[in-house]
Amino acid sequence: MNSSIIGKYFFKELLLATLGITFVLTCILLYGNLQKHGDLLIQSFTFSPTSFLELTGYLIPYSLSMGLPFGFALAILFSLGRMASQGEILALSSHGVGLLQWAFPVFFLALCLSIISTIAQVDWGPKNRTLFDARQKEIVWSNLNLLLLQKGQVEFEVSSKGTNQGLEGIGELADEEISKISISVGNIQNDVWKNVRIVMKQDDGSISSVLHAGTATTARSDDKRNLILNLTDVDVEPGFNEKRSSNNRSSFFVSFRKWKYPIVVNLFQSNQNLKNTWKRMGLLELISVLGETKDTATKKEVKAIISKSFALGLSPFCLCFFLLPIASQKGRGETMVNMTWGILVCLGYFGLGQLSFNLLSNLSFAYFGWWVPNLVCLVLGFILMRRLLKLNG
Secondary structure, three states: OOHHHHHHHHHHHHHHHHHHHHHHHHHHHHHHHHHOOHHHHHHHHOOOHHHHHHHHHHHHHHHHHHHHHHHHHHHHHHHHHHHHHOOHHHHHHHOOOOHHHHHHHHHHHHHHHHHHHHHHHHHHHHHHHHHHHHHHHHHHHHOHHHHHHHHOEEEEEOOOOOOOOOOHHHHHHHOOOOOEEEEEEEEEEOOEEEEEEEEEEOOOOOEEEEEEEEEEEEEEOOOOOEEEEEEEEEEEEEOOOHHHHHOOOOOOOEEEEEOOOOEEEEOOOOOOOHHHHHHOOOHHHHHHHHHHOOOHHHHHHHHHHHHHHHHHHOHHHHHHHHHHHHHHHHOOOOHHHHHHHHHHHHHHHHHHHHHHHHHOOOOOOHHHHHHHHHHHHHHHHHHHHHHHHHHOO
């Protein structure tokens, strides 16, 4: 029997299944990533379809880096499981075609996909996430005026640890901590807003105070994350607050010709910490950070990110060792059964990696935790492959 024809058949079947399943998983992950950026970003997409497609394109490599390894794992159980249930693998064995002959194209495909997945994990995905963040800031800024005109007002989170200059004075007047602000504008003329109303809110949603400004000159920070407002003709009045009323606190009403400090508002609902910044760096940049920093905690975090990226990137090849003998021996004809087993294996793989990393988190080699699932798959796969080879003589 021509082994090259058999090899091409296995390669083609597995490749088509991988492409189909990976496409579905990548779309699901892509949708989840888009949903993370909140109503403000979703609203801005509607104003520019081209920008929406551009942003989506930046998130595809990041979603693909997770969808490809697990898509391949599901494809193995789906394709080889179907072949085993239909007796194709048994027929090959009876005609003298051994496991290593028909499995070679499977391992070759696994190796190729591991290379692509690793590149997406360590370089392609993070760099495109950086481009996504930069473009996101541009879109939010360019559409801010349009958002105000269409929605009437825009609400922002206020971080107690962030750079929300200009709001501290209002909080001190009300003797309360501000957690959210909403901005509405009566008239917009490019970078000049007129009849501006800024409502300060607490965690429970109650209004702490309200600021009215005749004019606000707008600008943006160098990193394009922050909106800077210079206010003139300012009136500040208290909002309705049951706690303040019950404590018989005196209300305040003050006016200013010009607000002393510019009000700086973060345009994004979540502040990006150092760890998230490292996750958006390519491999060479992370290696540069390791060489430059002397901080032990920083080195530990960066090593963990690099290790996790390589471990997940090489997971298709490691999972192949484990899943191939299982699928070829115990495959089922029912598609949903094979897919269910594949999903459980993927969840178990990721869960074991996270658990191992957490258990080793206090140790200097905590970054090794994400390699535990790969080692488990290789060891168990080697044992199962040996048994399968013995059974096939």
